[in-house]
Amino acid sequence: MEKIKKEKMWYDNATILTNIIIGLIIITIILSQSFAVNNNIGAINTFRSLFNHNGSYILALIYFVLIKSRHFQKYFNVTNLLYIFFYFLNSFASLLTIFQSFSVSSLCSLLLNIIILFYMVYTFLYDTRLWKDFKLGNLPFDEIKNEWYYYAINFFAFIVLLSNLIGAINFDGVVLSLFDAIYTCLFARYIYLYKEYELSKIEKKEASKNEG
Secondary structure (H helix, E strand, O other): OHHHHHHHHHHHHOHHHHHHHHHHHHHHHHHHHHHHHHOOOOHHHHHHHHHHOOHHHHHHHHHHHHHHOOOHHHHHHHHHHHHHHHHHHHHHHHHHHHHHOOOHHHHHHHHHHHHHHHHHHHHHOOOOHHHHHOOHHHOHHHHOOHHHHHHHHHHHHHHHHHHHHHHOOOHHHHHHHHHHHHHHHHHHHHHHHHHHHHHHHHHHHHHHHHHO
């Protein structure tokens, strides 16, 4: 019960950020579909666009809505594990994209997804049963500080944004590229703040042991 109580404190602290992320996702999905309709690409292609470009956003929306639910907060680690698996698939898809169309944007997108994937594993699985069973603590996650993961994600998100803006052929692409970059930075901020929260709990435990 104590662990669940502490996790709920994190959700309360992150309410503003998660609300902003949910709002941004909803706006991005609506804009994307509006652009598809305005371009008269047809009902079938519009529906396909919903899952091609917005598939990751739909999953992200489900993730953030679930973790805001008091019921699913009890299964926070399970929800994170499923989302990590999705990012693994996303990274694999980025790898395939490089073979299909090699560019600075596709390469940076792959590196961006890989960094986010490792950052999520390092942050969300820390001190869980999976972390101990698979001995993930033996991997050099701690060699890179929390803020450097965050800065690296923002850097590659900016490079991808620049590449997409240069290659954009219409206003739709510019707007969606901007929203993609903003979402990536906000999600990185969410992971960063959660890691800081976990580190503060560890420091409090160590301080109480020293006092004892």
